[in-house]
Amino acid sequence: MPPPAIPEPAHAEVDSMLSRKFGKEIANYFAGSPLNRVSFLRTDNVFLSAALKHPSTSFLLFNNLAPLAKDSTQLEYVNFEDVRPLIGDDPYSKSEEQMIEEYNSTVTISQLLFLGLDEDKRSGFEWKSIYHGSPYFALDVTPKGSVSSAAEKLIETVKSRSLQFVEGRMHMSLPAPQAAIYAQARALLDWNARNPFCAGCGQPTLSINAGMKRTCPPKDMASVTEQSSIGSTTDAKPAKDRPDCVTRKGISNLCFPRTDPTVIMAVISADGERVLLGRQKRWPPHWYSTLAGFVEPAESVEEAVRREVWEESGVKLGRVVIHSTQPWPYPANLMIGAVGQCVPGGEEIILKHDPELEDAKWVNMAEVKEALEVGTSGLGEDPEPGYKEGGLRLPPRTAIANQLLTAVTGGFLEGAVTAPRI
Template sequence: MVSQPDVPEPAHAELDSMLSRKFGREVANYFSGSPLNRVSFLRTNHEFITKALTHPSTSFLLFNNLAPLVKDPANLAYAKHEDLRELIGENPFEKSEEELIKEYNSSVTLPLVLFLGLDERKKEGFEHGIYKGQPFFAVDVTPKGTVEKQASAVVESMKGKGLEFMEGRMHMSLNAPEAAVYAQARALLDWNARNPFCGGCGQPTLSINAGMKRTCPPTDYASLPNAQGATTTEATPRPRADCATRKGISNLCFPRTDPTVIMAVVSHDAKRVLLGRSKRFPPHWYSTLAGFCEPAESVEEAVRREVWEESGVHLGRVVIHSTQPWPYPANLMIGAIGQALPDGEKIHLEHDPELEDAKWVGVDEIKEALRVGTSGLGEDAGPEYKEGGLRLPPQTAIANQLLRAVVGGFLESGEVSKI
């Protein structure tokens, strides 16, 4: 069994307030709880970004094909500026965004450097006005384009130090604070990688705002591809095709976040919980139901729709429990608890064939599975697990948190639901 990392501590957990007394303390999920202050309004401040990137205390988190640099599965590893100088130069933010746009050459690969934020727990050293802390950046060192040689050298240099780029579709073994830093960086790198071309005109885009925005420049020093597919550099920039994103105030493309609902569904008598299993799940492994929000749909409506589509169960009251950033690639999991209508508990899977099975499970069985049968999809259950018993997601998944809330006091078994 792989050791499961802790989830982050809730914000202001000990604060006594009207809201905490009425609704309980805030719930924090894995991938949230970042130690970094993003100071997002400073990303366009040229002086700040330049000073932050070149400061001796600055740390750089490296990614190779979205695989993060780590010391071990629980701990990220960080590089320093001198490790990256051949790839990113002395200062990739030396020129203003206006200059970068004016000098844009789509045939030249500019290494992607993202500003993540300041760790204000470490106030010694870097400061900019009233803002103090250790700056953190993320850099894409995937060997590609015109910087393939330089990026490859960085990758090999890191490996030569005994570090590795942790492969895998998902990384949920990192300690909680660094998991949040990783999630922010991964989501932004993935978004930049998926948007190399403008959605309005299809031409190449340029990353600006320290990785948080992409723009469609009006000119390009690169000539059009020749018959062999190569491009050359023009002496003067050529005007690019007209684009709607350059008109008015719409010259922008910002990172997207896709809202997704995930819900623990309780029976009307509050004694059972609805669980489902996908075809890709290992034997006996079940989870809560989930699905994407659709346009012009409230979270509560999305919960009721997805549950009915996937299981045939009709829900009444729905309440929001907590949320979880999910950087695969860029979702916000909105966790909810819903209760079935008295005459709406019959399960049938005829609507949406997404689930292989769905069933009502007693609260006591879920409590036991949370104690001995949680694990990631590719991991073994705990040593006390008995083959054939119910298996559930690990504590790093919001599904686990929702189930713990339901069986641990959010509902009291044997009473009418308090939802």
């Protein structure tokens, strides 16, 4: 099976001062989504209601964060009639203000996300004669609470169509546009699932903004529901006021999905002839990659690159430049790809600072280039044809580490544009 294509650079056909100086923009796997997110419409429940029920609308289902697919190379979508038994006739029939006012912490709601509009598909859906395209949503069908029965029925229905929920991280074989849609949906579903309670007061939160924000409602209708369940019609209680919460004051009332910046870097020797590679103990034999680590608070990207390289390998870097970035939905990272060059005399490898790596070594450019041709693969996968046992193994093209190594062995250091990727 051939590896999936990498997303095309944005506006690759447009000539500009920037493209002439720096080359075409680099697009990495999990980026390059075909969807216009129209983020400013996420609070418009009338728009969301119309998009939800349009005949061209696609729903991507997830069960415990595993997406619905034909196989590991093709996602599969369902329509509104398929999901109606789980989400009801119109979950967007009320404004966000009404939803917050009527919030009931005892009611289980399957997480629904609006992902965007595919403008390349002129399917008849339009909004205010300005925004066009087929709407895309994602839905968490994991059985839980009062929706367990409906969720289980939906799962059985789609499985009867010879479809499956693909487990694990085997989603780097998807076509690039589908991988980007999957990455967006997975990251948002994971964030919602991890934040059911308010960090300020510990009370349950409500998902709004079509899945892009969580809020801490000031009242809870659960007390009214409890009173009604007793059967009393004369002593009905008003909705219970919840404790004061810092998230409802001033501009602190925002809780949006997090993205954790992570640096990943190709490190070049002072003479420009070698590349620093490292490996973790759990990796297959001969498998190496570029170094990486999290950006810390009050730290620039360049500083994070230099710090992480020194902590993990003892190598000291001078100049650092940004190459490209890659979304990484496991669970919510933005990989910031960089190239850094070692200062003269700073190439000694010392692994005792932060014992994260099992090994680190300098590899000459020719060996890296050969490994990029025949020694790449995902973890647990076989290398490409032509690989000789004992040779260097590297991450696949879908990993930004591969793109960084391709760049430094293909002319990036001389300011040349690398050869087109196929």
